[in-house]
Amino acid sequence: MKRRKFLGITLMSAVAIPLPLAGCGSEGPFPPDDDETEAARVLRAYLCADGSALASARRIGTRYLARFGDEEEARTDLRPLVDRVLASASTSDAITELEMSVTSDFEDLRVLAVAGWTLAETEARICGVLAVAG
Amino acid sequence: MLINANELAGDTEFTAEICIIGAGAAGITLALRLGAAGRDVLLVESGGFGMLSESGAIGPDPDTQALYRGTMSGIDTWSLDRERWRLFGGSTLQWSGFCTPLTPEDFATREWIPHSGWPLDFGALSPYYARAQTVLGLPPFEYDPRSVAERESKPLLEGTGRLATHLYHFSAPIRFRDAYRGPILDSGSITLLTHANVTEIVLSEANDRVSHLRCETLEGTEISVEADRFVLAVGGIENARLLLASNRQQPEGVANSSGCVGKFFMEHPHYYAGAVWLETGRWDRSFYRRHEAQLIGPDGTTEMGEIEGLLALSRTTREEEGLPHVLITATGPSFLDGSETGVLGADTVWSLICEGDMTGYPLILRAEQTPLAESRVTLSDSVDALGVPRTDLRWAIRDSDLQGYSRTVEILGAELAAMGLGRVHVSRDERGRVDLRPLPGAHHMGTTRMSTDPATGVVNGDGRTHDAVNLYVSGSSVFPTSGAANPTLTIVALAERLADHLLE
Numbered sequence: 001m002k003r004r005k006f007l008g009i010t011l012m013s014a015v016a017i018p019l020p021l022a023g024c025g026s027e028g029p030f031p032p033d034d035d036e037t038e039a040a041r042v043l044r045a046y047l048c049a050d051g052s053a054l055a056s057a058r059r060i061g062t063r064y065l066a067r068f069g070d071e072e073e074a075r076t077d078l079r080p081l082v083d084r085v086l087a088s089a090s091t092s093d094a095i096t097e098l099e100m101s102v103t104s105d106f107e108d109l110r111v112l113a114v115a116g117w118t119l120a121e122t123e124a125r126i127c128g129v130l131a132v133a134g
Numbered sequence: 135m136l137i138n139a140n141e142l143a144g145d146t147e148f149t150a151e152i153c154i155i156g157a158g159a160a161g162i163t164l165a166l167r168l169g170a171a172g173r174d175v176l177l178v179e180s181g182g183f184g185m186l187s188e189s190g191a192i193g194p195d196p197d198t199q200a201l202y203r204g205t206m207s208g209i210d211t212w213s214l215d216r217e218r219w220r221l222f223g224g225s226t227l228q229w230s231g232f233c234t235p236l237t238p239e240d241f242a243t244r245e246w247i248p249h250s251g252w253p254l255d256f257g258a259l260s261p262y263y264a265r266a267q268t269v270l271g272l273p274p275f276e277y278d279p280r281s282v283a284e285r286e287s288k289p290l291l292e293g294t295g296r297l298a299t300h301l302y303h304f305s306a307p308i309r310f311r312d313a314y315r316g317p318i319l320d321s322g323s324i325t326l327l328t329h330a331n332v333t334e335i336v337l338s339e340a341n342d343r344v345s346h347l348r349c350e351t352l353e354g355t356e357i358s359v360e361a362d363r364f365v366l367a368v369g370g371i372e373n374a375r376l377l378l379a380s381n382r383q384q385p386e387g388v389a390n391s392s393g394c395v396g397k398f399f400m401e402h403p404h405y406y407a408g409a410v411w412l413e414t415g416r417w418d419r420s421f422y423r424r425h426e427a428q429l430i431g432p433d434g435t436t437e438m439g440e441i442e443g444l445l446a447l448s449r450t451t452r453e454e455e456g457l458p459h460v461l462i463t464a465t466g467p468s469f470l471d472g473s474e475t476g477v478l479g480a481d482t483v484w485s486l487i488c489e490g491d492m493t494g495y496p497l498i499l500r501a502e503q504t505p506l507a508e509s510r511v512t513l514s515d516s517v518d519a520l521g522v523p524r525t526d527l528r529w530a531i532r533d534s535d536l537q538g539y540s541r542t543v544e545i546l547g548a549e550l551a552a553m554g555l556g557r558v559h560v561s562r563d564e565r566g567r568v569d570l571r572p573l574p575g576a577h578h579m580g581t582t583r584m585s586t587d588p589a590t591g592v593v594n595g596d597g598r599t600h601d602a603v604n605l606y607v608s609g610s611s612v613f614p615t616s617g618a619a620n621p622t623l624t625i626v627a628l629a630e631r632l633a634d635h636l637l638e
Contacts (some may be wrong), residue, residue, distance in 0.1 A: 043401065102551075104550060105549075106548045106549070106551045106552035107294050107552045109544075109545065109548050111544060111548045111551075111563055112549065113544065113560075116408065116559045116561055116562060117547075117557060117558070117559050117561055118543075118544055118548060118551065118558050118559075120548075120551065129231025
C-alpha cells in the first residue's frame, strides 16, 4: 500500500475529529497565490484526494497552519514544498519525490503530531497547502 | 510444621535460626530453599490460607485484609487493600503470570535516568533467574527473541533500527498458596506461623541489629520472635511501612539512617495511549501474539512454553533520546473484535474498517518510571486494628517521564509509517503531549532500595540492611530502578540469591 493512501485514510478519520472551524468550508486560512493553487492540483493527485478526504486534508492542514503566528510565517513554511512540486518535470515525478520525502521524514524522525496523528513534516505541509488552495 | 497463632493458649515466644516475615512469593521461595538445606526457619504470616468469598473464590479474610487499608495522596491508584493480598501465598493468588527478566541495561547506571544503577549486574542474577523459572512453573530460561523467532521462522519487527523485541513467558499462573503449601508444611525445618502480625521490629540496645519481633494476633495474643537473622518480605509497600512504624527506638524507623525508607516508590504505569492502525495482513505479527514455542535453556534443556513478544524502542534509541524503558502492545484484540474504539469514535472506526484496508488495535504502554524521592510511602495519622500506623501512598511520576512516553509513541508512529505498515493515532493534551492517564500495574517497587552507599539506599547488594547487621529485605522494595519488566521473576530470583547468601 502506498504511503499516500495511508495518509488518505488518515484524513478520512479526521472527519470525526473536532477541529477549529476557522478557514474551513469553501475558504482557506488565507487566499492562495497562483503557485499554491498550481501545487495544490498536484497534491490532490498525490493523495488521490477528493470529496470527504480532501475536506479532511484541509481540516488537518488548517490545524497545522494554526501553529504559525501569521500568514507570512505560514507561507514561508509552505514555500519550499510548493517550489519543489512546481519544479518537478511532471506530476508523476512530483508524486515520486513526495513519496521519497515522506519516507525520509519518517526515517529521520522529522515528524509531528496533528490532530492526534503522527505525520511526516512533508505530509503536514501537503495538508497545509491543500487547506490554503485545495 | 503449622502453628495457627489464633490457637495459641497465651502469649508465646518463638526462636529460630532465620525468621522470614511474609509468606508471599519471596518469603516462600526463601523458606523452601533454606529449609531444604536444613536450616531452622520460622515463616511468619499475617493471614491464613484464605477463605471462600461470596463469589466462591478464595481470598483473604476481611479482618486481616483490612490491615492493608490506607490512603493515597498522590496519583490515584487502586486502593491499597485491593491488589495486595494478606494470606499465605500473598498476591500470587491473583497475579497474571507475566514473566520476563530485567534487561542488562536495567541494572546499569544510565545518565539520563537519575538514581539508576544496581549494585549487581545481570550476570550476577542470571543463574538465579534460571532457578526462578522453575519456582514459577516456567520453561527454561531463554529470553533472546532472535533465537526463538529464528527457530520458529517468525519475523521480528526492527523498523529502521529503532525498534526491539522483548520476550515474555507466561506462568500458568502458579499460585504459591496451592503449589507450595504442602512443601512448606512437610518440611521438617520450617515452622509456618499463621495469623501472626508483626507490629514492631525491636532493635538491640546498640541499635545495630534486630533483637526480636513483636507480633500480635487480631484476638490480642502477643508473640515474641527471636532469631539469628530476620528477612522482611511483606511487599513493596508493607516492607517500608513496617520499618517506618518501628520507630520507638529511632524516630526515623528501623534501617533508615539514609532517610530512603519509603521513598522512590515506583509503579509500572500502564497507558491506553490510543490506536495503531495497520494495513490488514501486511505485518506478520505472529511472534507478538501469545503462542506456544520451544524454549532451550542455558543447560540445553528443551521444553515448550507459552510466550509473547512485545515491542520497545531499541537500547540505542533510548540512549540517544534519553528515554525510559517502555514496552508496547499493539496486537489485539482489534476494534473489529469489539475492543474499545479509543479516541476516534465509532463512526470513524467504522469508516476505516469499511475501507477494508486497515485494522485498528489499542496501543498500550507499560512504562518504566524514573526513581523519584517524592514518590513515597509514609505513615498516616490513623492506625489499624493493631495500633500500627496506616500507610499513605503518594505516587508521583516525573514530568520528564511523561515527555519520554510521548516521544516513545511518536517514534513508534514514525517507524511504522517508515516501514509502510500503518499509523499511530493518540489523543494529546493542551501541551501537545500524548494524553496519558496512568493505570497502575500493581507493581510496588523501590521503597527500600539497594545501594552500595548507605547514604543512598537501605540495603546492600545482598539485601542486607546497612544499619542492622542481621536484618535483610527481600522483594521488589529493594529494586533501585523498575525497568519495564513485570517484577515477579526478579523478585523470586533475588530471593533465590539471598537464600544462597544466607547459606554461606
